[in-house]
Amino acid sequence: MKLQRHHLAWGLLIAGGLALAAAGEAMLSGYERTVLGFAGIYAMLAISLSFSNGLTGLFSLGHPAFMMVGGYVAAILTFPANRKGFMLPALPEWMASWQWPLFPATLAGGVAAALLAVVAGFPVLRLRGHYLAVATLGLIIILRVVINNADGLTRGALGLNGIPRHTDLWWILGWLALCLLVCWRLKYSSVGRSLLAIRENEMAAACMGVPRARAKLAAFTLGAFFAGVGGALWAHLLTNLTPGSFNIALAFMLVVMVVIGGSGSLIGAGVAAIAITFLSEALRPLEQAMGAYGLVQIVIALLLIAMLLLRPQGLFGSAEPAFLRPSTAEHRAARPLSQAEEREV
Amino acid sequence: MSGGYLLQQVLNGLVLGSFYALVAVGFSMIYGIVRLINFAHGDVVMVGAFAAFGILLVYGLPLWAAVLAVMTLGAILAMLIDLVAFRPQRGAPQVNGFITSLGVSILMQNLGILLLSGQPRPFNLPGWLRSNLELAGARVTVLELVTIVVTLLVLLGLTLFVRGTRLGIAMRATAENPAAAQLMGIKVNRAIATAFALGGALAALAGLLWAGRAGQIHPLMGFVPGLKAFVAAVIGGVGSLVGAVLGGYLLGFAEVLFVGLLPPAYGSYRDAFVFGLLILILLILPNGLLGRAAEERA
Numbered sequence: 157m158k159l160q161r162h163h164l165a166w167g168l169l170i171a172g173g174l175a176l177a178a179a180g181e182a183m184l185s186g187y188e189r190t191v192l193g194f195a196g197i198y199a200m201l202a203i204s205l206s207f208s209n210g211l212t213g214l215f216s217l218g219h220p221a222f223m224m225v226g227g228y229v230a231a232i233l234t235f236p237a238n239r240k241g242f243m244l245p246a247l248p249e250w251m252a253s254w255q256w257p258l259f260p261a262t263l264a265g266g267v268a269a270a271l272l273a274v275v276a277g278f279p280v281l282r283l284r285g286h287y288l289a290v291a292t293l294g295l296i297i298i299l300r301v302v303i304n305n306a307d308g309l310t311r312g313a314l315g316l317n318g319i320p321r322h323t324d325l326w327w328i329l330g331w332l333a334l335c336l337l338v339c340w341r342l343k344y345s346s347v348g349r350s351l352l353a354i355r356e357n358e359m360a361a362a363c364m365g366v367p368r369a370r371a372k373l374a375a376f377t378l379g380a381f382f383a384g385v386g387g388a389l390w391a392h393l394l395t396n397l398t399p400g401s402f403n404i405a406l407a408f409m410l411v412v413m414v415v416i417g418g419s420g421s422l423i424g425a426g427v428a429a430i431a432i433t434f435l436s437e438a439l440r441p442l443e444q445a446m447g448a449y450g451l452v453q454i455v456i457a458l459l460l461i462a463m464l465l466l467r468p469q470g471l472f473g474s475a476e477p478a479f480l481r482p483s484t485a486e487h488r489a490a491r492p493l494s495q496a497e498e499r500e501v
Numbered sequence: 502m503s504g505g506y507l508l509q510q511v512l513n514g515l516v517l518g519s520f521y522a523l524v525a526v527g528f529s530m531i532y533g534i535v536r537l538i539n540f541a542h543g544d545v546v547m548v549g550a551f552a553a554f555g556i557l558l559v560y561g562l563p564l565w566a567a568v569l570a571v572m573t574l575g576a577i578l579a580m581l582i583d584l585v586a587f588r589p590q591r592g593a594p595q596v597n598g599f600i601t602s603l604g605v606s607i608l609m610q611n612l613g614i615l616l617l618s619g620q621p622r623p624f625n626l627p628g629w630l631r632s633n634l635e636l637a638g639a640r641v642t643v644l645e646l647v648t649i650v651v652t653l654l655v656l657l658g659l660t661l662f663v664r665g666t667r668l669g670i671a672m673r674a675t676a677e678n679p680a681a682a683q684l685m686g687i688k689v690n691r692a693i694a695t696a697f698a699l700g701g702a703l704a705a706l707a708g709l710l711w712a713g714r715a716g717q718i719h720p721l722m723g724f725v726p727g728l729k730a731f732v733a734a735v736i737g738g739v740g741s742l743v744g745a746v747l748g749g750y751l752l753g754f755a756e757v758l759f760v761g762l763l764p765p766a767y768g769s770y771r772d773a774f775v776f777g778l779l780i781l782i783l784l785i786l787p788n789g790l791l792g793r794a795a796e797e798r799a
Contacts, residue, residue, distance in 0.1 A: 215596050279784050286538040286599050287783055290731060294776025301773035408607050415600055449619060450611030457608035464601050465589050
């Protein structure tokens, strides 16, 4: 295999990520590491959302619901066994002595979220456009009510605190890389093209033999899996969870990241997620100093509206930056059309 | 179960249903004419409540004047939102308008927090509105009776407007087919602005009535009730005005019955119940009770 430009670019990206994680773990303060960690988690969430929402055109706002499931499942599994007895009395006997390490717990959180996505997906994915969006918003509210009321398992509105701080930058980097790898490989496979076809014209896709129900469910479930993983990492980074942690404002933030990055562009969503995390963290002291609560959200909402009015396709459209793509003719054919090319067609 | 208890539940259902109907009509009208689910619609309710706070409680205007002023304000606000956020994107994919409305909604909520503080503040209507009446064993406040009567009057007026006036006919024509309507010389943008204005006026009125009943107002008060009103619009069939009113009252009754008939422990599940109902309705009756099937064309 001949070494090409995109190999070099990927190598640099990976090396940069490793260096950042190493430097961050060694040199940054706890707060700075948390911010960096959040940037990574948001990037992973936005990439997975860009895959299911942007590429497939499923306008789901349900990511926080899946994060809630992943976060709570993982946190219950890793919770110190000696405190489980009195904090979570409704936990079955055989689970009370469990105290899992982070990785299997994260995986379990992701799987639980994916299972919910399969169950919820059957009815919900038959809906289109804004109906799907409102139904998935409803999913967030339903789940919040359920968690609020299951206080024997989740401590209800009090929230779970004292979750071990297992998440470090290495775990986040690892999951981010895995998420990007999986979504990227799928995007440039026949699966990805089926999904894109569904987005562009669902009926035409069905006529061409795309199994649309299965493909949509698969994309939705994959997004939910990484949302669950994200929730689990989040819980073990912040060390506390409440039913309100994963709210509608978060769903909005994630959608903003996808829209600004460009629907369907994985790198775009990741870059937008990191930029928005740092921007809101940078504005937070200002918000607090001026007592101007709501400022961060206002700035983000204005960014979104400006983007939709001035550049509705987002920073990258559906494409990925050219220097990360192989330049052979064969691969060029596999890349989704840009908006300009679409107009020509 | 006594007759009084039953009547009480019916009255509660009517009051809650009136609120949902007022907001759902706006959702439905705006969707019908521009195919847009306007998330910011629920926040017009919030602005209406705050406007009512100023007009009714600070300046002490009489109720009828406050109702008119709040409705005017809601209409202007909704037209402004359309002008700034939605009109520049006419013709863009549906989902863009939808995301924009989400952005406008978050913007309005946080502007509310920024300018008016996120703390709930008490909203105490003048005493005579809060006084209780006995009605065949059921208790009802004057405000609740006012809510029911005003809602019915306003909805009647709206129906007459949409059915009978030139502007109403222009609205319906635009909803039917914007391109054809434009070719017939109808000012499409004016028809759309009218739909937003009417929807905004009703939503702001709902804000006044809701705040009076809840006794407190805060900048996030509009969002979840707004979403529920959307559920009501879906039940009735989005795009149908009569359907929205019907859906509003049905949802109001369903919610009251859910809370009233089940043991109190389930009361906290009422929001979950409403959105569970939404998913169920969309599956069984995707076009709602009175909506028309959206045709699917390649």
